[in-house]
Amino acid sequence: EVQLVESGGGLEQPGRSLRLTCEASGFSFDDYAMHWVRQVPGKGLEWVSGINWNSATFAYADSVRARFTISRDNAKNSLYLQMNSLRPEDTALYYCVAHYHGSGGFRSPYWGQGILVTVSS
């Protein structure tokens, strides 16, 4: 059974930092690019950041570039998001998403259940 389990969320003050972790199981982690997607409760979905299978390439939304850092550890089947200089507008549910982007055709993405990050003084 595929599982993506996010952790590390919670309440933090503006300007402070949080580190999200996503632990993957049930699939070949290093065959997949990994992404973070966030959603303000009651609003739409917003892509945050993505990293390819071997950490050679990564990308960020303009809203988080220079503040957030994505990384992964294939030996631990884990994805991370270091969130610095947090702002109230970073308050959202953060989802970890696994996306196959290889030569084996299209595959369904896998989504975690999400972790809530609240930035407030």
Add this chain to the structure above:
Amino acid sequence: DIQLTQSPSSLSASVGDRVTITCRASQTISRYFNWYRQKPGKAPEVLIYGATSLQSGVPSRFAAAGSGTDFTLTITSLQPEDFATYYCHQTHTTPWTFGQGTKVEIK
């Protein structure tokens, strides 16, 4: 960035109705495209991946078509559990983008 224009933004329907949601991309994205259903308080659930492939375990009343720039999701006979919000999603290029959502409500 690739824009996804999803329509309608909301609709009212009855159990048993046929419902179609459309999504148009601002540039061609081949079949790097997914559809989701999201119920309140839950994570998005993959219905369709690769533009037309039905996710394992998803009922056959869901069907999808399209490639390039124009995509559709059809629910052939709406069931009570289908009253939710639906999103389209492109994975052709980062930044990934999503449609603004279609809320399907009970008439």
